[in-house]
Structures are given as structure tokens and as C-alpha cells.
Amino acid sequence: MEHSASFNNNSLSSQRSLASVPSLNSHSHLFIPSTTSHSCLTTLKPHTSSSVYISCLTLAGNLLYTGSSDREIRSWNHTHFIQKPTTTNNNVVIAGKGAVKSIVVHSDKLFTAHQDNKIRVWRVTNLEHDQNQKYTRVATLPTLGDRLTKLLLPKNQVRIRRHKKCTWVHHVDTVSSLALSKDGTFLYSVSWDRTIKVWRTKDFACLESVRDAHDDAINAVAVSYDGYVYTGSADKRIRVWKKLEGEKKHSLVDTLEKHNSGINALALSxxxxxxxxxxxDRSILVSEKGKNGKLLVVGALRGHTRSILCLAVVSDLVCSGSEDKTVRIWRGVQKEYSCLAVLEGHRSPIKSLTAAVDRSEQDPNSEEPSFLVYSASLDCDVKVWQVFVPLLST
Structure with missing residues (x-):
């Protein structure tokens, strides 16, 4: 979500689409959209208050983690609630002030980003064997030790307002998104304060801070297997960062300026x-990575009628959630994409998405692989969808 207090804010309203970027939408014989089927397996209602919504979703094994606008973090065993939709859930912890903006999982730890400018680290026990997980907070980032060691040297002080300074390890505005390196060694955080920070997951030390990484709030971050870091901002730009060989800090290696409005979501194939x-701008840009991490826009996916708010990738599918209250499922082959399904049922904009292969129903001989798509909306509901996707025709 952009740096905005409300979805009714003009900065979040849909803007004109990208007429200058060619459409990748296809009706090729490779796709048989009519044979795609989907159903809503269940609707989770974590909150009874209409003023509370789920702000982020993350899957890890059999567990679905949800973060909400009222500081709550919950875990759900999806094998239980798919079989027994009425099962209650008591795995709740409340932390910070304001919304939980992002959750990532590494081993037995949760890293959660918060509207109160902090990142919290939780150890989770009984991950697979007990429906009731236990959360233990093991750190709040930046850690007290990190703050104290940086406080001693004037060079570690940065000015955040005219008469106020703090150390460079602090985020000074909402931490909007988190991402892990491939091996889980590093955690990347981005914030509405326009900075990118790099944390070591072993001891939670802040190793690096990129100041003024964008000209406006940063809303999204994604990290590739080979170490490229992508950030999307309300300044309409995507920037690409990499720690070059022999260097200690990340450098800017590319800037993409094709969107004509604030960027809300990023996802990698x-x-x-x-x-x-x-x-x-209602479009999903598809960009291929070339040499030296340079991005080349090959086209746009069109179909949503309002802003794109979230994206998720599973296997060869791309899932998109929009302010138009729908989720779309896309598949691309040879630079042509088809919208295989439109999931309708939410009563408000789709705020967060995650997806996984449906292992419980997967038949090796089936001609219709099954996927589970989880969507969270401002209507306070989380819907679980089962999507059967046809094999590509030859």
C-alpha cells in the first residue's frame, strides 16, 4: 500500500493505464481458460470489528500467518481449517502500535514489520505438531546493543527532522515490507522513510542503510536468488540494487521508470x-532481467479496473489483487499471458495475497494441477480458494 492513511485518498485512486506499454494478454491456442475451475473453500473471519482488516499474509509449511491492522499476528494450520472451516484459532500475539505490514519466516523465526517503525523477531514453537503455536519475542530491531554502539560515535547520527537526530540503524517511519536473501542470512527492510536496511539474521545486527533510496515512500521489496534487490516506491520508480564484487555496500545498478503512478507491489518469478x-495505473508490468541486472519491460497485463495492490507468484502462475475487489490468476508462455480465472466474492479491495501448490489434492496423473490461493481484503475476511489449472495444450 502506498504511503497513505486511507484507500479513499486520491493518491491511491486508479490512474490512467499505460497506453505506451504493449499488452501481453493473449487468446493463444496454448491456453484453455474455459477449463480452469475454482471454488472458495472457506472464509476465515479473524476479527469481528469492521474497522480491522488483515494487512499481510504469509505461508510457511502447513501454517498461514496473518498480520492485521490492529497489531495482531495469528497462525492458522491450513490443513485444519480447510477440513473443518469452523475451527477456532487461539494462536495470537499483539505487538507494537498500528498495523503489521509484512511477515517473513526463516527457520523457526518470524520477522514482522510494523507501522510503529520497528521490526520484531519471534521464535515459534510447535510449528507442525500442535495447532497451538507459542510465540516468544526474541528481539526488536534495531536491538538495544546496536543502538548503544552506534550512539557513541557522532558519525552514526543522521538528521531526521530539523532539530532531531537518531542513529542510522533506526527506521523513522512505517516499515512497509520485508524480504530474505536466498540462504536466509540477510533480511532486507524498506520503509516509508525512503531507506533500505540490511540486517544479519544470525545476531540481528543492522549492517547497512541506504538513505534516500527513493524520492518518496518505499512500498515493496523483492530479492532474487542471485542477490539483486528490487524496490518499488510511491515515486513511480523501481530501483535495482546489488552488492558488487569487492564492495561492502549495495549500489544502484538500474532504475525503471515505466509506471505512471505509485508502485504498490513487486513479485519475482x-x-x-x-x-x-x-x-x-491498473497494469501489471512484466520485466525481464538482462545483463548486469538491467530490467527490460516486455509488456503489461491488463484486466483489473482499479489499482493493483498485491501480487503473488506460485509455480508458473501470477496472482494479482486489486482495489476492484477481485483476484486474477495469470499464466505466461512465450511472452504471452492469459487470465485463467477471476476470483470474485470479497466486498472490499484486496490487500494481501499468498499462494501455494495444493499438496493435499495433488494427483501426479491429474491433468488439472491444483493450487491454493489466500486473499485478504479490507472487508476483514480471508478467503481460501482452490484453483484447478489445465495443462498447456500442445
Whole structure:
């Protein structure tokens, strides 16, 4: 979500689409959209208050983690609630002030980003064997030790307002998104304060801070297997960062300026070679990574009638959630994409998405692979969808 207090804010309203970028939408014989089927398996209602919504979703094994606008983090065993939709859930922890903006999982730890400018680290026990997980907070970033060691040297002080300074390890505005390196060694955080920070997951030390990485709030971050870091901002730009050989800090290696409105979401293809970006211009840009990390826009996916707010990739599918209250499922082959399904049922904009292969129903001989798509909306509901996708025709 852009740096805005409300979805009714003009900065979030849909803007004109990207007429200058060719459409990748296809009706090729390779696709048989009519044979795609989907159903809503269940609707989770974590909150009874209409003023609370789920602000982020993350899957890890059998667990679905949800973060909400009222500081709550919950875990759900999806094998239980798919079989028994009425099962109650008591795995809740409340932390910070304001919304939980992002959740990532590494081993037995959760890293959560918050509207109160902090990142919290939780150890989770009984991950697979007990429906009731236990959360233990092990750190709040930046850690007290990190703050104290940086406080001693004047060079570590940065000015954040006219008469106020703090150390460079602090985020001073909402931490909007998190991403892990391939091996889980590093955590990347981005913020509405326009900075990117790099943390070591072993001891939670802040190793690096890129100041003024963008000209406006940063809303999204994605990290590829080979170490390229992509950031999307309300300044309409996507920037690409890399720690070059022999260097200690990340350098800017590319800037993409094709969207004509603030960027809300980024997602990478399974092999990291394609970047998908969603913005208020209602289009999803598809960019291929070339030499030296340079991005080449090959086209746009069109169909949503309002802003793109979230993206998720599973296998060869791209899932997009929009302010138009729908989720679309896309598949691309040879630079042509088809919208295989439109998931309708939410009553408000789709705020967050995640997806996975449906292992419980997967038949090796089936001609229709099954996927589970989880969507969270401002209507306070989380819907679980089962999507059967046809094999590509030859």
C-alpha cells in the first residue's frame, strides 16, 4: 500500500493505464481458460470489528500467518481449517502500535514489520505438531546493543527532522515490507522513510542503510536468488540494487521508470528472471532481467479496473489483487499471458495475497494441477480458494 492513511485518498485512486506499454494478454491456442475451475473453500473471519482488516499474509509449511491492522499476528494450520472451516484459532500475539505490514519466516523465526517503525523477531514453537503455536519475542530491531554502539560515535547520527537526530540503524517511519536473501542470512527492510536496511539474521545486527533510496515512500521489496534487490516506491520508480564484487555496500545498478503512478507491489518469478510490478495505473508490468541486472519491460497485463495492490507468484502462475475487489490468476508462455480465472466474492479491495501448490489434492496423473490461493481484503475476511489449472495444450 502506498504511503497513505486511507484507500479513499486520491493518491491511491486508479490512474490512467499505460497506453505506451504493449499488452501481453493473449487468446493463444496454448491456453484453455474455459477449463480452469475454482471454488472458495472457506472464509476465515479473524476479527469481528469492521474497522480491522488483515494487512499481510504469509505461508510457511502447513501454517498461514496473518498480520492485521490492529497489531495482531495469528497462525492458522491450513490443513485444519480447510477440513473443518469452523475451527477456532487461539494462536495470537499483539505487538507494537498500528498495523503489521509484512511477515517473513526463516527457520523457526518470524520477522514482522510494523507501522510503529520497528521490526520484531519471534521464535515459534510447535510449528507442525500442535495447532497451538507459542510465540516468544526474541528481539526488536534495531536491538538495544546496536543502538548503544552506534550512539557513541557522532558519525552514526543522521538528521531526521530539523532539530532531531537518531542513529542510522533506526527506521523513522512505517516499515512497509520485508524480504530474505536466498540462504536466509540477510533480511532486507524498506520503509516509508525512503531507506533500505540490511540486517544479519544470525545476531540481528543492522549492517547497512541506504538513505534516500527513493524520492518518496518505499512500498515493496523483492530479492532474487542471485542477490539483486528490487524496490518499488510511491515515486513511480523501481530501483535495482546489488552488492558488487569487492564492495561492502549495495549500489544502484538500474532504475525503471515505466509506471505512471505509485508502485504498490513487486513479485519475482520462480527462477528470478522476471519481475512483476503492480501500481495504481491498473497494469501489471512484466520485466525481464538482462545483463548486469538491467530490467527490460516486455509488456503489461491488463484486466483489473482499479489499482493493483498485491501480487503473488506460485509455480508458473501470477496472482494479482486489486482495489476492484477481485483476484486474477495469470499464466505466461512465450511472452504471452492469459487470465485463467477471476476470483470474485470479497466486498472490499484486496490487500494481501499468498499462494501455494495444493499438496493435499495433488494427483501426479491429474491433468488439472491444483493450487491454493489466500486473499485478504479490507472487508476483514480471508478467503481460501482452490484453483484447478489445465495443462498447456500442445
Amino acid at each position: 520462480a527462477d528470478g528472471s522476471v519481475l512483476y510490478s503492480g501500481a495504481c
